[in-house]
Amino acid sequence: MKKLKLKKGAKIILIIIVVIVILILGTCFGIKKYNEYKYKQTNEYKLTVVGYTLDESKKIINKLNDENELYFVNNPKNEYIIKLLDETYFMEKNLSEYLDYIEENNSNSLQDVVAIVNVHANKDWYDEKTVKSTDLSKEEKILVNKFNYLDKSYVPKDIVNIDLSYAYSDNSATKITNDAYINMAVAAKKEGIQLLVNSSYRDCESQQEAYDDYYYSGGTEYADKYAARPGYSEHQTGLALDIFTYNSTTSNFDKTDAFNWLVNNSYKYGFILRYPKDKEYLTGYNYESWHYRYVGVETATKVHELGITYDEYYAFFME
Ligand SMILES: [Zn+2]
Known part of the structure; x- marks a missing residue:
C-alpha cells in the first residue's frame, strides 16, 4: 500500500x-x-530584404533619421548611399540633393558631389532661390560668395589705412585684418619677401562701377566671369586683400617667392588663399593666387590643414 x-x-x-x-x-x-x-518589423531587417548587408543596414540606421531610413526601406537598393555615408563632409540635410546630383552627373566622384552640393554649386551662380543675406554674426568668419551677399548698405566697422611700407596707396581694411597683415608682411620682410597690397576694401558703389565696366563691354555672362556683383564681393567685407610683390601681375604672381611664402605661412597670420587653383567649380571664381582672406588664425589653420575651400569649410563647420 x-x-x-x-x-x-x-x-x-x-x-x-x-x-x-x-x-x-x-x-x-x-x-x-x-x-x-518584432525584428521583421524593424528597418534594419527590411533593409536587408531590399538587398543591403546587415552592416550596411546598420550604417543606414545609425547615420540617418527615421524619414530617410524609410526612403531606403521603400526604394530599390541604392548603389551609392553606403559610400556617401562614408564621405567626410556628408551632411544629411543635403541627402536628396546628393542623390539627384549623382543621377544627373554620374561622372563626378562622390567626394566632389558632396562638396558641390554642400556649397550649392549644383545651382546656378546667383540662383534667385538660393541666394541669401549672409550671417553677419559670424564676424571675421562671414561667408561672402555667389550665394551669400552683403546688403548694399553694409560698411564694416574699423576701416583703417594700410601702411604704405606694405601697400600701394589708397588701401584700407578692417583693423583686425590690417594688424594681421602688417604682422605677416613684417615677418615676410625678415625673410627677404616684400608683400604689397594693391586692392583691399571696396565699398558697394565701387564694386558696382567695376561690375558695370565689364557689363557694358560684354554683358552679364562676361561681367560675372570677371567681377563679383555688387554685394557679393569679399572686398566689401574689409577682410580681403589682393597681395602682390614688386614686378608681379595677376598672371605671374604664383611663380614668385612671395606667393610661395604666402602658401606656406599666410595661415599662421589668419589668412587663406580664397580662390585656389582647380576649385573654380566650388568657389565660382577663377584661380586668384593674389586674393587672401582674413578669417582668424584658428580657422585659417584648419582650412589649411584640411585643404578645402572656405566655402566647403563654412558649409560643414559653420552653417
Ligand atoms: Zn581680390
Missing part, C-alpha cells in the same frame, strides 16, 4: 515536471517567434 502511494506521488511529480518543461519550452518558442516577428 505504501509502495503504491509513493509510486502515485512520483507519477504526479513527473507529470508536473513534464508540464513545466512543456510550458517553459512553449514560452521560449513563443518568445523566440515573437522576437523574430
Whole structure:
C-alpha cells in the first residue's frame, strides 16, 4: 500500500515536471517567434530584404533619421548611399540633393558631389532661390560668395589705412585684418619677401562701377566671369586683400617667392588663399593666387590643414 502511494506521488511529480518543461519550452518558442516577428518589423531587417548587408543596414540606421531610413526601406537598393555615408563632409540635410546630383552627373566622384552640393554649386551662380543675406554674426568668419551677399548698405566697422611700407596707396581694411597683415608682411620682410597690397576694401558703389565696366563691354555672362556683383564681393567685407610683390601681375604672381611664402605661412597670420587653383567649380571664381582672406588664425589653420575651400569649410563647420 505504501509502495503504491509513493509510486502515485512520483507519477504526479513527473507529470508536473513534464508540464513545466512543456510550458517553459512553449514560452521560449513563443518568445523566440515573437522576437523574430518584432525584428521583421524593424528597418534594419527590411533593409536587408531590399538587398543591403546587415552592416550596411546598420550604417543606414545609425547615420540617418527615421524619414530617410524609410526612403531606403521603400526604394530599390541604392548603389551609392553606403559610400556617401562614408564621405567626410556628408551632411544629411543635403541627402536628396546628393542623390539627384549623382543621377544627373554620374561622372563626378562622390567626394566632389558632396562638396558641390554642400556649397550649392549644383545651382546656378546667383540662383534667385538660393541666394541669401549672409550671417553677419559670424564676424571675421562671414561667408561672402555667389550665394551669400552683403546688403548694399553694409560698411564694416574699423576701416583703417594700410601702411604704405606694405601697400600701394589708397588701401584700407578692417583693423583686425590690417594688424594681421602688417604682422605677416613684417615677418615676410625678415625673410627677404616684400608683400604689397594693391586692392583691399571696396565699398558697394565701387564694386558696382567695376561690375558695370565689364557689363557694358560684354554683358552679364562676361561681367560675372570677371567681377563679383555688387554685394557679393569679399572686398566689401574689409577682410580681403589682393597681395602682390614688386614686378608681379595677376598672371605671374604664383611663380614668385612671395606667393610661395604666402602658401606656406599666410595661415599662421589668419589668412587663406580664397580662390585656389582647380576649385573654380566650388568657389565660382577663377584661380586668384593674389586674393587672401582674413578669417582668424584658428580657422585659417584648419582650412589649411584640411585643404578645402572656405566655402566647403563654412558649409560643414559653420552653417
Ligand atoms: Zn581680390
